[in-house]
Amino acid sequence: MRVLVIGATGTIGKAVVELLQKDHEIIKVGSRNGDYKVDLSSQESILSLFYKVGKVDAVISTAGLANFGKFTELKDEDYSLALNNKLMGQVNLVRIGKNFLNNGGSITLTSGLLGREPIPGSTVVSMANGGLESFVRASALELQGMRVNAVSPVFVKETMEMMGMDSSTGMTAADVAKTYKAAIEGEFHGETMDVRKFS
Amino acid sequence: MRVLVIGATGTIGKAVVELLQKDHEIIKVGSRNGDYKVDLSSQESILSLFYKVGKVDAVISTAGLANFGKFTELKDEDYSLALNNKLMGQVNLVRIGKNFLNNGGSITLTSGLLGREPIPGSTVVSMANGGLESFVRASALELQGMRVNAVSPVFVKETMEMMGMDSSTGMTAADVAKTYKAAIEGEFHGETMDVRKFS
Numbered sequence: 111m112r113v114l115v116i117g118a119t120g121t122i123g124k125a126v127v128e129l130l131q132k133d134h135e136i137i138k139v140g141s142r143n144g145d146y147k148v149d150l151s152s153q154e155s156i157l158s159l160f161y162k163v164g165k166v167d168a169v170i171s172t173a174g175l176a177n178f179g180k181f182t183e184l185k186d187e188d189y190s191l192a193l194n195n196k197l198m199g200q201v202n203l204v205r206i207g208k209n210f211l212n213n214g215g216s217i218t219l220t221s222g223l224l225g226r227e228p229i230p231g232s233t234v235v236s237m238a239n240g241g242l243e244s245f246v247r248a249s250a251l252e253l254q255g256m257r258v259n260a261v262s263p264v265f266v267k268e269t270m271e272m273m274g275m276d277s278s279t280g281m282t283a284a285d286v287a288k289t290y291k292a293a294i295e296g297e298f299h300g301e302t303m304d305v306r307k308f309s
Numbered sequence: 310m311r312v313l314v315i316g317a318t319g320t321i322g323k324a325v326v327e328l329l330q331k332d333h334e335i336i337k338v339g340s341r342n343g344d345y346k347v348d349l350s351s352q353e354s355i356l357s358l359f360y361k362v363g364k365v366d367a368v369i370s371t372a373g374l375a376n377f378g379k380f381t382e383l384k385d386e387d388y389s390l391a392l393n394n395k396l397m398g399q400v401n402l403v404r405i406g407k408n409f410l411n412n413g414g415s416i417t418l419t420s421g422l423l424g425r426e427p428i429p430g431s432t433v434v435s436m437a438n439g440g441l442e443s444f445v446r447a448s449a450l451e452l453q454g455m456r457v458n459a460v461s462p463v464f465v466k467e468t469m470e471m472m473g474m475d476s477s478t479g480m481t482a483a484d485v486a487k488t489y490k491a492a493i494e495g496e497f498h499g500e501t502m503d504v505r506k507f508s
Contacts, residue, residue: 153385180451181448181451181452182451184404186352189397189400193392193396193397193440197392197436197440198388198392201388201436205383224447225439225443226443226446228443228446228447228450229447229450230450230451231451232447233444233447233448233451235447236443236444236446236447237396237400237440237441237443237444237447238440239443240424240439240440240441240442240443240444240446241392241396241436241437241439241440241443242436242439243439244424244425244427244435244436244438244439244440245432245435245436245439247425247427247435247439248423248427248428248431248432248434248435248436249380249432251427251428251429252379252380252381252429252430252432253380
């Protein structure tokens with residue numbers, strides 16, 4: 111398959127590329143590096159990316175920005191970033207990307223465990239994830255000849271270690287990547303795929 | 310209790326007022342009618358409302374706009390309305406309203422069954438509802454001395470009849486209202502309260 115990976119230079123994205131490149135042709139996209147660049151918060155940037163890349167069999171997004179922050183310290187900008195980037199950026203990947211998918215192709219987005227199992231400080235991240243998962247479930251009812259799913263990762267061990275956290279509850283990026291492989295190679299549609307069930 | 314009902318002139322709002330006014334002092338707020346008016350999409354309007362009303366024991370929102378529409382026909386404006394009004398309008402009721410709640414007070418928002426059980430045409434409604442439910446669950450972890458919940462209604466019989474739909478799967482507004490009463494009088498916190506469990 112010809113697979114477009116958006117967020118390919120991030121911790122999860124790199125592991126996804128590593129896992130998939132044995133069997134698939136990978137086009138790597140980052141916000142600053144990669145074969146191509148994209149700004150998820152801009153529809154023009156997304157459209158321009160797809161015009162340059164052309165038709166693909168699968169789109170994987172491991173991208174999308176949203177900040178952690180105490181509820182009482184969250185600013186309007188924190189809400190906007192989560193909604194415009196992590197949520198609508200990925201929604202727009204589906205709205206635009208569906209026109210550049212070969213028949214039977216798939217789009218796989220990234221939400222996160224915090225949508226369903228929040229922690230203190232995760233309010234805007236959780237909100238974006240919850241919105242994205244419901245978007246995927248609803249839009250899948252109408253999207254024909256293609257599949258759309260959200261992968262819901264737990265915290266990644268490598269990130270936790272980098273941040274000085276106890277990483278015992280985390281999962282390696284290599285293990286998280288297996289769920290993206292299942293999403294593009296399987297028959298899932300409209301699902302939120304919890305990485306704990308696929309590693 | 311002194312209860313602020315936002316959306317008091319709508320189908321569900323009227324039934325909530327009817328049910329609660331026997332035991333509580335109700336302040337009715339609508340977008341165009343009521344004791345006070347508010348534009349949920351404007352933080353200034355919400356702040357102005359609370360400054361006029363003063364402290365309350367409970368805030369109930371049965372308001373929030375989001376359009377139905379086929380996925381392929383949804384416009385940017387449909388996404389914006391759902392996010393700015395139904396989602397962020399109600400989120401801002403919590404961000405601002407928490408400063409005008411008496412100790413132990415509550416804020417009860419309205420999501421809807423479509424967040425978890427979408428139908429064709431419900432994409433932006435589902436997205437807003439899903440985001441709102443995750444927001445409620447997450448913010449509740451940090452909100453002290455107050456409670457926040459979302460009521461998740463099914464389709465209301467009166468609305469279905471008005472729209473010429475088969476109303477056999479619907480619930481009367483009077484029955485839906487019972488869940489809002491449970492939300493303000495009970496101990497729930499951070500919950501999405503499915504009206505089918507409370508009528």
